[in-house]
Amino acid sequence: MQETGNPPNASALAGEIQPAVGFSGLGRMGLPLAQRLVESGVPVVAYDRTRGKAEALASSGARWAATPRDLAKSIGKGVTFLMLTDGKAVQSVLFGRSGYARAAPPGGLVVNMSTVDPEESRDFSARLRDRGIHYVDAPVSGSVDQVVRGDVVFFLGGEESEVARTRPLLERMGRKAEPMGPVGAGNATKLVNNLLTIGITALSTEALALADGLHLDRAHVIEVLLEGGGRSAMLERKGPNFLARKYLAQFTTALARKDLKLVEKAAAREGRPLKMTREARKLVDEAMALGHSEDDFSSVFEATLARSRSGGSMPTVTGSAVPGGPTPSGNPPR
Ligand SMILES: NC(=O)c1ccc[n+]([C@@H]2O[C@H](COP(=O)([O-])OP(=O)(O)OC[C@H]3O[C@@H](n4cnc5c(N)ncnc54)[C@H](OP(=O)(O)O)[C@@H]3O)[C@@H](O)[C@H]2O)c1
Structure with a gap:
C-alpha cells in the first residue's frame, strides 16, 4: 500500500504558482478534504450553503464566496470541486438561481466528488458542455478519518485531458485517483x-x-x-x-x-x-x-x-427510541 500522511506543504511547493480552486460543500467529508488542499498550499475559494462552515475554513486560510455564482466568478477557468449530499444538491449548486453555471466561463472544470447516479453525472456533464465547461466525476472511497490521514481513493470518470488536469489536485487530498472510463464511470x-x-x-x-x-x-x-x-x-x-x-x-x-x-x-x-x-x-x-x-x-x-x-420479525417502530434499544450515539441533531 502506498504511504499516506500529510499533504505536501506550501514550502515543499515553493516556486510553483498555484491557481485558486473552488470548493463547494464543507460537510463531514468536504471540510477535511478542502483543508488538505489548503494545507498543501493550494489557494481555495469555498462556498457552503451554511455560511458559518465556509467561514470556519476561511480561518485556516481559504477565501469564501457568498454564492456558487460568486465562487465561479473568482475561479474563472479553474477547477471547482463539489462534495454535496446528492444529485439534487449538485443540481442546485450548479444550475440554481445563484448557481455556478450562471458565471463560469468556458474552459472551467467541475470535479464532482459527491456520490450520485452515473446518469446524473452524464446529464450534468452534457449541460455544462453546452456552456464550454468540463466535468469529471470523482467520488470518494473512504471516510472522514481516512480523509484526515490522506488515505482515500477517488474513482474518476471523464475525458483523459480533464482527468489529467484533476489528478494532481486529488492526489493532494487522497492516496490514489484512478481513471475508470468516461463521465459516469467514477460514479458507477x-x-x-x-x-x-x-x-x-x-x-x-x-x-x-x-x-x-x-x-x-x-x-x-x-x-x-x-x-x-x-x-x-x-x-x-x-x-x-x-x-x-x-x-x-x-x-x-x-x-x-x-x-x-x-x-x-x-x-x-x-x-x-x-x-x-x-x-x-x-x-x-x-x-x-x-x-x-x-x-x-x-x-x-x-x-x-x-x-x-423479536425472534426474527421486525416490529414496526415509529419513535426514535425503543425499549432496550441503543445507547445514545452522541451525534448532534442535524
Ligand atoms: N461521510 C462519508 O464517509 C462519505 C464517504 C464517501 C462518500 N460520501 C459522499 O460524499 C457526499 C457528502 O457526504 P458528507 O458525509 O460530507 O455529507 P454531509 O456532512 O451531510 O455534507 C453534505 C454537504 O452538502 C451540502 N448540501 C446539501 N444539500 C444542499 C443544497 N441543496 N444546496 C447546497 N448545498 C447542499 C451541505 O450543506 P450544509 O452545510 O448547508 O448542510 C453540506 O455541505 C455524499 O454524496 C456522500 O454519499 C460520504
Whole structure:
C-alpha cells in the first residue's frame, strides 16, 4: 500500500504558482478534504450553503464566496470541486438561481466528488458542455478519518485531458485517483464499491448476532475473525462501534440508504438482480425507523439486534427510541 500522511506543504511547493480552486460543500467529508488542499498550499475559494462552515475554513486560510455564482466568478477557468449530499444538491449548486453555471466561463472544470447516479453525472456533464465547461466525476472511497490521514481513493470518470488536469489536485487530498472510463464511470465504480461496503457491514452484524446467540464473547469473536477468513475492512473499521454500541457518524445511515437506492436503481436499469443488496437495504430502512438516520450506518447493528430480540420479525417502530434499544450515539441533531 502506498504511504499516506500529510499533504505536501506550501514550502515543499515553493516556486510553483498555484491557481485558486473552488470548493463547494464543507460537510463531514468536504471540510477535511478542502483543508488538505489548503494545507498543501493550494489557494481555495469555498462556498457552503451554511455560511458559518465556509467561514470556519476561511480561518485556516481559504477565501469564501457568498454564492456558487460568486465562487465561479473568482475561479474563472479553474477547477471547482463539489462534495454535496446528492444529485439534487449538485443540481442546485450548479444550475440554481445563484448557481455556478450562471458565471463560469468556458474552459472551467467541475470535479464532482459527491456520490450520485452515473446518469446524473452524464446529464450534468452534457449541460455544462453546452456552456464550454468540463466535468469529471470523482467520488470518494473512504471516510472522514481516512480523509484526515490522506488515505482515500477517488474513482474518476471523464475525458483523459480533464482527468489529467484533476489528478494532481486529488492526489493532494487522497492516496490514489484512478481513471475508470468516461463521465459516469467514477460514479458507477462508487456504486459497486458501496454495494460491498454497506452489504458487508450488514452481514457482519448478522454474524455478530449469531455469535451472541451461540454464547460467544463479542469482543473476542471480532478479534479472532480479524485474524482469519472472516476478516474485512468494514469489520475492522466498525468493530469498535459494534462493541461500544455507539455510532458517531462518519457516513450516516441516511446516506447509506441514498446509496443503496442508487445501486438498486442502476441495477434495475441494467437488468441485474441484486437480492442480497435488497436485504441490506431493508436492514438500513429498519435502522432508520429506529431513529438512526443521522448516526453512523454501522448502527444497522441495532436493527439486527432488534430483529434478534423479536425472534426474527421486525416490529414496526415509529419513535426514535425503543425499549432496550441503543445507547445514545452522541451525534448532534442535524
Ligand atoms: N461521510 C462519508 O464517509 C462519505 C464517504 C464517501 C462518500 N460520501 C459522499 O460524499 C457526499 C457528502 O457526504 P458528507 O458525509 O460530507 O455529507 P454531509 O456532512 O451531510 O455534507 C453534505 C454537504 O452538502 C451540502 N448540501 C446539501 N444539500 C444542499 C443544497 N441543496 N444546496 C447546497 N448545498 C447542499 C451541505 O450543506 P450544509 O452545510 O448547508 O448542510 C453540506 O455541505 C455524499 O454524496 C456522500 O454519499 C460520504
